[in-house]
Amino acid sequence: MNKSVDNLSKIKRSLTRRNRAEARFQWYGRVAIFIGLAAVAVLFIDIIGKGHGAFQATYINLNVSYDQELLGIENLSDPEQLVMGNWDALPKLALREKFTDVSGRRDKRRLYGLLSNGAGFDLKDRLLANPQLLNTTESIWLLADDDIDTYYKSWLDGEAYAARLSDKQVVWIDQLHEQGLIHLQLNSNLFTRGDSREPEQAGIxxxxxxxxxxxxxxxxxxxxxxxxxxxxxxxxxxxxxxxxxxxxxxxxxxxxxxxxxxxxxxxxxxxxxxxxxxxxxxxxxxxxxxxxxxxxxxxxxxxxxxxxxxxxxxxxxxxxxxxxxxxxxxxxxxxxxxxxxxxxxxxxxxxxxxxxxxxxxxxxxxxxxxxxxxxxxxxxxxxxxxxxxxxxxxxxxxxxxxxxxxxxxxxxxxxxxxxxxxxxxx
Amino acid sequence: MQATNILILLFGFGALAFYLGRGRSLAIAAPLGGIRKLHSLPSYYGMHTAFWCALPSLILLALWMIFDEPVINSIVIGAAATDIAPSDTASYNLLLNKIGNLADGVLPRAGQSGSLIAAADHMIYLREISRWSLTLLALVFSAAGLFLGLSRIASGFRARPAVEKVMQNLLLACACLAIFTTLGIVLSVLFESIQFFRSVPVTDFVFGLDWSPQTAIREDQVGSSGSFGAVPLFVGTLLVSAVAMVVAVPIGLMSAIYLAEYASKRVRTVAKPALEVLAGIPTVVYGFFAALTVAPFLRDLGSSFGLTVSSESALAAGGVMGVMIIPFISSLADDVITAVPQSMRDGSLAMGATHSETVRRVVIPAALPGIVGGIMLAVSRAIGETMIVVMAAGMAAKLTANPLDSVTTVTVQIVTLLTGDQEFDSPKTLAAFALGLMLFIVTLLLNIFALHIVKKYREQYE
Amino acid sequence: MSPADTAKPAKAASKPAAKPAVKAASKAKSKPKAKTAAIKTRKAVAPKIKAAQNLDIADHQETVGKSFSDNAKMTMRNINVYYGDKQAIYDVSIDIAKNEVMAMIGPSGCGKSTFLRTLNRMNDTVEVCRVEGDICMDGENLYAPKLDVVELRARVGMVFQKPNPFPKSIYENVAYGPKIHGLADSRVDLDEIVENSLRKASLWEEVKERLHQPGTGLSGGQQQRLCIARAIAVSPEVILMDEPCSALDPIATAKIEELIEELSENFTIAIVTHSMQQAARVSHRTAYFHLGKLIEVNPTEQVFTMPQHQLTEAYITGRFG
Incomplete structure (x- = not known):
């Protein structure tokens, strides 16, 4: 009996320490689960944060004239002529007409750099689908270059990333934005196209x-x-x-x-x-x-x-x-x-x-x-x-x-x- | 005729044979007093006939496709003019490639030597013969099988057991595919590795401290003098795996313990599947996450403490790999912990042990074999993991134990050596197979051992 | 109800004494209110009830016999146990006296094991289990919120139906309790505790040569004695035994029974058993449970020679079980 009383006091003394150890152990478990769940959350938030922008793409509105002479095409149904056609000239001309004050080779190249280099082919597809557009002029939204896209999205978000742009390009985009001629729209290319070296044209x-x-x-x-x-x-x-x-x-x-x-x-x-x-x-x-x-x-x-x-x-x-x-x-x-x-x-x-x-x-x-x-x-x-x-x-x-x-x-x-x-x- | 066409044709014949056989059995049965007089149902007679019709030809087709090429190749090379006759294996393969490309029309004929073109023509001719004889033989086989099958149909013929016997053997063949896969892995990896070890001694490979396979293809060097000492790769692999384990084992184990021992049913039903989401995410996603989010974060964090953390540090790759492995360990550990009988816990709790004392001193020791087995499986997974390290770990083989440094791993090197267009027989590509062999042996041993432990453990409490 | 009854409801209600069955049923429904009253009146009512006894448990109302003791180690009052919505124990009140061996018998599923497990709160491990009522040991409420189950279970040890030695050595099995509770100040102390406990469990002579071999390698009877040694190593005041011999052969059973007798000199023991003979051999008092209700408590000899309640009699004469 004496011994059991002695034991009891020993047990009583150990209780606080052991209960603390118990609580600590449970907290280890909770922390472990929390870390695991946090990893899931961080991963998803990170991916969605980085990727949600890709479902929209930047487009620039320009007046394009489908000039037969400029294209060098006589017959739209002749595939050989279509391949040889100077399609790139259409968006370039439209850009020059929009920004008439641009001169010099370097500046012109920067100006052309506003648009995706696939813009000409997009126009070709449009013209082939609507042959009556030949020799007319229309206002159309054209896909912007990926650097422009990156800049425009980051600028809209408030932290402009202009590292790959020249100052002039930034000014041009400002002008376009003020005139409402640049905007984001659903990026259907992502779902309708195959891979490409150009990010803005690449799809899955x-x-x-x-x-x-x-x-x-x-x-x-x-x-x-x-x-x-x-x-x-x-x-x-x-x-x-x-x-x-x-x-x-x-x-x-x-x-x-x-x-x-x-x-x-x-x-x-x-x-x-x-x-x-x-x-x-x-x-x-x-x-x-x-x-x-x-x-x-x-x-x-x-x-x-x-x-x-x-x-x-x-x-x-x-x-x-x-x-x-x-x-x-x-x-x-x-x-x-x-x-x-x-x-x-x-x-x-x-x-x-x-x-x-x-x-x-x-x-x-x-x-x-x-x-x-x-x-x-x-x-x-x-x-x-x-x-x-x-x-x-x-x-x-x-x-x-x-x-x-x-x-x-x-x-x-x-x-x-x-x-x-x-x-x-x- | 193409093999695929023959295949389709054979299936068509099989279907035809089914109807013929079934019809014939019905015809036999009608005068006898209906299908009750037959031993088996009519469709079994149909299937029996179909098997006779299609199976021999299918086997022929398979064998033909395997032996077709080697036989043609050896005939072509044997008959080739002496001026192009190969002297050793390497030039043999080279020659064969060239002739094959000429025959396929991939290589333009213009400017090639006459004997090469002759050999290519010979190859085309033989291929044509092979194709036609295969078609003919297959047709003969099916026709013969069809008639044989039909002729065997009689009211007392035991079609069902015969059909079932064939089907059972087909099932067995499917089950044996696992063995063939293993065999295929072993043979393919072993065969190329042996070729590799002919040019690089095994000891140099296993104990060498210098890994620079790139030098091997430089023109100014002798073909196979690049250094293939794999120790830095092994060390790198172990380092990344160790980091992964340091992350995954405590977190995985503690979450398993918490979920199995403490969590209420509601917490369990939410937290368990949520954790398992981690297991379902493809490794390429983890790789992207490691390379673009974790690595830069660790580098910036390191520099704010004055530490130089490589942007391809073992820490980033290993850490993310650890996160990937958490659910793997936690679900395995959860299984073994819940398998510990409740009476053990009761015994300990009834002594006045707290819950954590019970877990640490009774449950975990009892579950230890199972947990160790699970961890070993996880290690084998970490060693074999590829995409995370390809994307987030380095390319340069460095002999270091510093997790902040960049290291390369066995799997990274296999991928770098084998992607891109290389000559297949160069030591550089063969080295990848030697690395694959090492990887296979190590993971196989770990797996066999771990699965054995886990199985023993399960039996103990069943 | 028969047509006659429906025709004269007033008459039936006015003569409650003539229809004890109805009374008992209605009382059972209003139990929460009547609880306190029932306890006070129990002794007075008990003799009358015997006349109304039959084998239908729905009629059972009060425990018969001597449930209470003047020298009580543990006192249980109005215990109700629920598993979720299902009630397993109905309003059980009983005392266990100091250094007494109390046997609990009854057909399977009668709740005797459940009741035993409430005494050291092993039921806490079952999530859906809920216990109502007062359980006191030496006047201290075991279900008081600030009571630590760790301390309680060190004072009330338990031996289970199936021997459950830990997958450790024999020595480690016995030393487990003293180690976690910090009872031994030195290795020598610990050795002494282990030896004493094994001796008390009559196992020392058989295992002293192989203390460091796994406890799971012993025979069933030895394993159970090892579990008893493990339980007494922390010097509990009460030992609960949940059918300790049901998994053992007769010879091993005899040894354990002998052991229980010896242990009763130092410990208070509550034992649940399936075997009436065992209860008769080892216990001082016997409690008979039936479908979650405590039917009768009396000195063992009396229970087995002249049971007070018809249900008890039916059970010990083997009419059900």
């Missing part, structure tokens, strides 16, 4: 199409193969060394660095089988091998969750094992498998490193239309743009990231939704 259409083609191929290959492998391992595989070996292999492949799959693709598909480089086929093949383990593992889990009683019921009716699997197990496990497939596709959509190895990192302007057209994918496009020195590409990169993340969020939430919606509780 090509990369999105490339990603789509690659993913379609990946899904077409990896889902049936993955599901078949899962069915074999869960329903048919005998318990032996060979099956164990397959299992160990699958689990390991799921953890092999993705870049190794790129090396595999380079050595086997490109150098051995001579599949052309940079095309969605080879990208799809590599990503198939990479996502297979994920799909197999999730599909197996889905098959496992179908209760044995259903299998016994089917077998008891005299169904063959295959009929049992096809008619009963597979339909019940399908939602889980689809969820796994979506997660695997989301992984594949965000993957970059292996695609660098197989040449999907090339600069490709054209929008790919088939599995054998050279293409790049969205994450690789992000990588390429992030590497570009032009400041305007930062904005573009962030915008492309926003698009990529949007796709990923849609895919992941649909996977969660699918699981919740179709999941059966046994």
């Amino acid at each position: 259409r090509g990369a999105v199409m490339g990603s789509l083609l690659t993913l379609v191929l990946t899904l077409m290959l990896s889902f049936p193969i993955g599901v078949s492998a899962a069915i074999y391992l869960e329903e048919f595989a005998p318990k032996n060394k060979w099956t164990d070996f397959i299992e160990v292999n699958i689990n390991n492949l799921a953890a092999v660095p993705s870049i190794i799959f790129g090396l595999l693709g380079l050595a086997i598909f490109i150098n051995f089988f001579h599949v052309p480089r940079s095309v969605p086929i080879v990208g799809g093949l590599v990503l198939t091998l990479m996502t297979l383990p994920t799909i197999i593992i999730t599909s197996r889990a889905a098959i496992k969750s179908v209760p044995p009683s259903i299998r016994e019921a089917a077998l008891g009716m005299g169904a063959s094992k295959f009929q049992m699997v096809l008619h009963h197990v597979l339909p019940l496990a399908l939602p889980g498998m689809l969820t796994g497939a979506i997660i695997g596709m989301a992984q594949a959509l965000g993957e970059t490193a292996p695609l660098l190895m197989i040449g999907m990192v090339a600069f490709i302007v054209d929008i790919p239309g088939s599995f054998t057209d050279p293409a790049t994918v969205l994450p690789v496009q992000i990588f390429l743009w992030a590497d570009s020195p032009e400041r305007a590409f930062i904005e573009k990169t962030s915008a492309a990231i926003m698009v990529l993340l949007t796709f990923l969020i849609i895919m992941n939430t649909s996977a969660v939704w699918l699981r919740k919606r179709l999941e059966r509780r046994w």
